[in-house]
Amino acid sequence: MLSRVSSQNIIVGLVGLCLFLIPIAVRVIPVHQDTLIGGWMWTMWQSKLYGDFDGFFLIKSYILYLLGMAITLLFLLLVRKKAIQIENDVILNAMYVFGIWIVISAYLSDFPAESFLGYRDRYEGVFVIIMYILVLTVTRYVVASPKNVYWLLVFATSGAIIVAVISLCQFYGYNPLQASSLGLLIKGADYKEIANFGNFTHSAYGTLYNPNYLSGYMSIVFFIPFVFYLNTSNKWIIGISLPILLLFWASLISSKSSSGTMAVGVGILIVVALRMLWKWYSWRKLAILLILMIVIVVGMDVYANGGMFNEFTSIFHYGVNVFQALINNTPEERVSFPSTETSSDIEYWNLLQKYYPHESPLDRLGSGRGFIWRNSLEMVYQKPIFGYGMETFAHHFPQGDLRKFNGLGQMKIIVDKPHNLYLQIAVGAGIPALLIFIIINLCVLLLIIKKIYEDYLHQKIDTLLITATLMIVAYLVQGVFNDSTIGVSILYWIFLGVLLAVLRWREANPVFTLDENDRLEEGCHGE
Numbered sequence: 001m002l003s004r005v006s007s008q009n010i011i012v013g014l015v016g017l018c019l020f021l022i023p024i025a026v027r028v029i030p031v032h033q034d035t036l037i038g039g040w041m042w043t044m045w046q047s048k049l050y051g052d053f054d055g056f057f058l059i060k061s062y063i064l065y066l067l068g069m070a071i072t073l074l075f076l077l078l079v080r081k082k083a084i085q086i087e088n089d090v091i092l093n094a095m096y097v098f099g100i101w102i103v104i105s106a107y108l109s110d111f112p113a114e115s116f117l118g119y120r121d122r123y124e125g126v127f128v129i130i131m132y133i134l135v136l137t138v139t140r141y142v143v144a145s146p147k148n149v150y151w152l153l154v155f156a157t158s159g160a161i162i163v164a165v166i167s168l169c170q171f172y173g174y175n176p177l178q179a180s181s182l183g184l185l186i187k188g189a190d191y192k193e194i195a196n197f198g199n200f201t202h203s204a205y206g207t208l209y210n211p212n213y214l215s216g217y218m219s220i221v222f223f224i225p226f227v228f229y230l231n232t233s234n235k236w237i238i239g240i241s242l243p244i245l246l247l248f249w250a251s252l253i254s255s256k257s258s259s260g261t262m263a264v265g266v267g268i269l270i271v272v273a274l275r276m277l278w279k280w281y282s283w284r285k286l287a288i289l290l291i292l293m294i295v296i297v298v299g300m301d302v303y304a305n306g307g308m309f310n311e312f313t314s315i316f317h318y319g320v321n322v323f324q325a326l327i328n329n330t331p332e333e334r335v336s337f338p339s340t341e342t343s344s345d346i347e348y349w350n351l352l353q354k355y356y357p358h359e360s361p362l363d364r365l366g367s368g369r370g371f372i373w374r375n376s377l378e379m380v381y382q383k384p385i386f387g388y389g390m391e392t393f394a395h396h397f398p399q400g401d402l403r404k405f406n407g408l409g410q411m412k413i414i415v416d417k418p419h420n421l422y423l424q425i426a427v428g429a430g431i432p433a434l435l436i437f438i439i440i441n442l443c444v445l446l447l448i449i450k451k452i453y454e455d456y457l458h459q460k461i462d463t464l465l466i467t468a469t470l471m472i473v474a475y476l477v478q479g480v481f482n483d484s485t486i487g488v489s490i491l492y493w494i495f496l497g498v499l500l501a502v503l504r505w506r507e508a509n510p511v512f513t514l515d516e517n518d519r520l521e522e523g524c525h526g527e
Helices: 004-024 042-050 058-080 090-108 112-117 126-142 146-171 180-186 211-221 223-230 235-254 258-277 283-303 307-312 345-355 361-382 403-408 421-429 431-458 463-478 486-508 516-522
Strands: none
Touching: 004 058, 004 126, 004 146, 004 486, 058 126, 058 486, 090 112, 090 126, 090 421, 090 431, 112 126, 126 486, 146 211, 146 223, 146 235, 146 463, 146 486, 211 223, 211 235, 211 258, 211 463, 211 486, 223 235, 223 258, 223 283, 223 463, 235 258, 235 283, 258 283, 258 463, 361 421, 421 431, 431 463, 431 486, 463 486
C-alpha cells in the first residue's frame, strides 16, 4: 500500500506530465463539422485551407481529459482515506462559483453542445475549463514541499525546450512537424497526405498552431530560468539556466508577436523594482542578460531582413482614438455584405469607402484587434449577464461587417475569437464571470505582495514565490492580446494552484530560511 507522501508524489508527477505533454502534443485527428456561421459557410473558407482535421487542439484536450481524470480520481482516494483534509479556501470557492457560472452560460447558449465541447481549431469548451479547475484544486492540496514545485518547474521547462527548438527550426526554414520520421507519430497513416502544416521562414508557431500562442507560452516559461539565473552564484546553475533562458527568448522573438514581449517586459520591470528593495541579485547579471537578449533580437532581425522590428512596432503605427472607435458601432448602423466565393477585395474596398469613408485608427490596432475588440464590446453590451456561452464567439460575431476589411485587411476570414482573454470571458460567460476571474487574481496578487513585504522585512527571498508569481503575471499580461488556449492556459491553472500551495506554507512558516546547500534541491533561495 502506497504511503500518503508517495501517493501525493505520483499525483504531482501526473500534474507535471500535463505541463510537459499538453503544450508539445501534435496529432492529426479527423473532424467533420459543417457549420453555418453568421451567413458564412465554414466549409467555403476554412475547409479549403485546413482540411477536415485538427492537428493541435483535440489531442491536447484528450491528454488533459485523461490526465485530469486520473489526477482527480487519485486525489479523491486520498481524501476518502482522510490522507488529505479539505479546507475552506476562499479562493477555490470563488473559482468554483466561476466554473458554475460558465456551466450555466453554456446551458443557456444557443449552441450548448459547442460551448461544452469546444469550437473547431480550439476545443477549449466548458468541459476543459472544468478540468482546469479540478487540476488547480488538486495542485493546491498535493504540492506539499518546495521539492514538488521544483519538479513541476523541471517538467514545464523540459516541454518548453522542445517547443523552443521546434519553433526556431521553423523560423530558419525547416519545420520538424513535416519530418518523415515523425509522420506516423504526428499525422497517422490515414492523414499523412492531407495534413500539411506548412514550411515557412522568418516566423514560427512551434507546436501551438499560432505564433501569438507561441509568444504567450514562451513569455510564461521564460521566467523559470530567469529567476534561477539571477538568484544564484553557482556556476553550474548559471551555465544551465542562461542558455535555456536565451533559447526561450529567441523562440519568443521567432513568433514575431508583441504580446509575449510585453509580458516579459512587465515581468522584468517587477524584478527591477524588487531589486531596488533589497539585493537578491546583481545588476551586472541583469545587464549582461539584457545585452544578450538585444544581440539575439538584432541577429534575428538581420536574418529576417528587418522584419522583426517592423512586427514589434506595428502596434504603435496607428493612432488610437477611443471616442472615434465608438462611432457607427451599433447593429443598426452596420452595413453587411453577403460574401460569395467570387467576391473580390475591390468590391469590399468600394463599399467600405462609400459607407465608411472615415476609417477608425483603432480598427487596425494590434494587427486588427481594435476592430475585433470594438465588436466584442458590443456583444458584451447585448448579453452582459451570462454571455453567449464559451466557444460560441464565431456564431455571434458580425462576420459580414464591412469594416472587417479596414481592420483585418480582408473579408474572407472567420473571426472565431476576441484575441483578448478578458473579452473572451465576458463574451462567453458575461460580466459577472469576468469580475470573479479578475477578483480571484487580484486577491492572489495582494496576498503575494503581503508575503514579499514580509520577505523584505527579513531580507529574504522566496524563489518559488517569485517564479510562480512572474509566470502568472506574464499570463495575465499576454492575455490582453491573446485569448485562452489549452497549450498555454494549462500553465496558468497549474501554477495558480502552486501559488496557493506556497501561500499555504507561508501561513505556517512566514519566512523561509533555507541553507545555502538547499537552494537547488528545494527550489528556494535565501540570502
